Amino acid sequence: MTTASSSPTRLTAEEVEELARKKDTKNRWLLASPALIIITLFAAGPLLIVVLYSFLTAGDYGNVKWIFSTKGWFSVFLQYDIFDDTLQIADAHLSIFWRSIKLSLLTTVLTAAFGIPTAYFIATRPLSQRNLWLFLITVPFWTNLLVRTIAVMELIRGEGVINNVLLWANVIDQPIQMMFTDFAIAFGMTYVYLPLMVLPVYASIEKLDFRLVEASYDLYANRWKCFRRVILPLVKPGMIAGSILVFVPSLGAYITPRVLGGGKNLMFGNLIELQFGQGRNWPLGAALSISLMVLVMVALLYYVKVSGGDDNEHR
């Protein structure tokens, strides 16, 4: 018969807490909402439209006709022969996929070959110097990608610095054609994405306990054995993280292959662009975009798993 428990004005401590918590949650959602709305509308949401467009029919002059079709997805791997309409594998596309994967792997290996020793070097400097070395690695990363690609171009052009030096030294008597080759793309991407390898590897070497290294030497390990059996296993998570951070943007690279690879040596990103330009096949372009995104997402999910979630931000 008491009214205490049913009265709206008298609540138990838990109920008060619960209400306060609900209000707090609501306020914080409100506070975050402008950022979420902008990203949903202008970054995440449009991706759904891409999925939709990949199932439509290509318009005659670009854009789409609103007729359902799986031809976009179909032509990712297959094509009809122009003469007798037989089904064929789309060789042109396959060779572009293969080039993308090959060059991205090559870039990953090259950045590792230079990046791991560099990270090790930085991590073994005295504490007072380390920030300066890290700063030197990070600055190029935040400077314009196009500018850095142009810098590589000036280096390897026909009349570029490398050819001029070689000509002057009489090593060659004709300029070597380096531009517009797969080599140029791999070289450029290695140059551009190197910091992405150095930073995570550095982060894991910095945590390395050098007493373990010392212990291995005490136990008669030689340098190679110590490196392979002690240092490498401990630094492996950083190396995997770095490899994925390099591989992912390489796979989706657009500017570097466009500038250094020219019109013939296309990569995934350039193939996508082509469908929205001269190719006038938006559904195919949309299907290719979704494929690329899925590939990248799989690699990144693996990265999150390896590096243990969002607290491993290296920036």
Add this chain to the structure above:
Amino acid sequence: MSIAKLLQRPFSVKRIPGFASIAIFTFFALYAPVIILVVYSFNQGTSLAIWEGFSLVWYQQALQNEAVQSAGLRSLFLASVAATIATTVATMAALATTRKKPFKGQTAVYTLINQPLMVPEIVTAVALLIFFAIIKVATGYQGMGYLIVAHTAFCIPFAYLPIRARLQGMDLSLERAAADLYATPWMTFKRITLPLMAPGIMAGFMLAFVISLDDVVISEFVKTPGQETLPTYMLGQLRRVVTPEVNAISSVLLAISIVFVALFFFLNSRRN
């Protein structure tokens, strides 16, 4: 002293033979191309290969080129507006997602905010191209709005991360003290929280500004004809004969980026 050094030299557990040489080479290789690019922007001749003496002729030419002027102004305007909006909303989001017990759905918020970092730029660019094509047909609007919202969206995570990092390093004791002294929540925010997180906000703004200024891919797909930004203008120039004018513009962009990144580092290192 020298004897001590000699004695130290033979064996150090931290030393791996060859690594230091590779590292030094890497630093050299990282900077040499950029330095060459800058040096040749001061070359008098048209050639990118033969040095014909120091001159500022390419900088003058770039400055007097109306296409460069308008592209440069557009880039600066775009980066200022996009970075300002992005930093504002990122600050709010960072306040909502740090320092208290995680609320329901906070992981989802965090993932969504960082979403632009996870999708390849070319895919986002294509998605916006399609989306804006629909809006253009529906509304007929052709202005700068498209570039501004696109840049704002991908700048948000870059502004958010440093602000979040700054906030995570601040505890709530000062705010609690202010509340004990009868400060209203708004006053506490204005007098305590905001000044303390200001370096993080500045760092976030600078990162967002540089990221917007440097963007090529998304701008290239989103811009309506005639809306060149400095990077898309340069990309267009590369199709034709390359003159040191491009080097001059590159050097200016490089200088801006370096100044901003150095400031960013400075602000970030004064964390505590």
